[in-house]
Amino acid sequence: MRTTFDFTPLFRSSVGFDRILNLLENTARADTAENWPPYDIVREAEDRYAISMALAGFSDNDLTLTQDGNVLIVAGRKETDDNAQYLHRGIPARSFERRFELADDVRVEGASLIDGLLTVSLMREIPEEKKPRRIEIARGSGEHAKPAQQAQIAGAKSAKAAAPQPEPAAA
Template sequence: MVRVAALSSPFLLGFDEIERALDKVSKAASDGYPPYNIERIARSGPAPEMLRITLAVAGFGQDQIEVTQEENQLLIRGRQQEDKTRCYLHRGIAARQFQRSFLLAEGMEVLGAELANGLLSIDLARPQPDRVVKRINVLARD
């Protein structure tokens, strides 16, 4: 069976990496925990446009959350240990682990992360793309 690529137009050259990224993202998006927001923060003066990812991580402490960036992937992991000393009559808040990943565009820069009031906020800078116009010389061969 031949797979039809989403970006198979003959005018889209070199976009095979984007198709692989879309496949990876569609597989990772199936788990809804923890819930998250992504917001755009407009430019202010010379500062570039920013994005902020906010995850609801109530019950996790700073030492239980790990944020890493490997190449163009941002990975957030949360690990909680079961507290054996507690005796619950009702357990509605699970001590569970999570892993959430985001694929970053080329040039995206992670500025930092902050945990406050059960929300983990990660700020990213979106670089301003340079407009490049390049003249290509045409060689004549007779």
């Protein structure tokens, strides 16, 4: 089912954005060949994801999965039977390559092909040095302060020591 969008109201209120709106309109009318094979991206838990692709007719030998840095590449190469005479051919058997941009620290855990559905399991593992950590605030001594702050603390202490002390009241 194709859905078209009327961007005319946006054209009326914009100046200089016509190229962007044309790109949006062209994207909405994108050819379905570029959108094949269909896929879902599911968040299974806070740090776990799955990409599912509908690949009817493909076997695991027809598919290759590659992670190159932050890009997951799923490619399928299907051999066609030139001797077959189709009266109707509705199951696509064309080659494809789909690229998924992965976030930092996301790695591929594995993949499975069951009943024509390829599922790629992803896991986000944040290294300890990138995780948020609580920083304690040093009190009083200034031992963790920067040199300028240490000089300020030392100056405040010496000024306090040099200040005249009130004489104790006579009893």
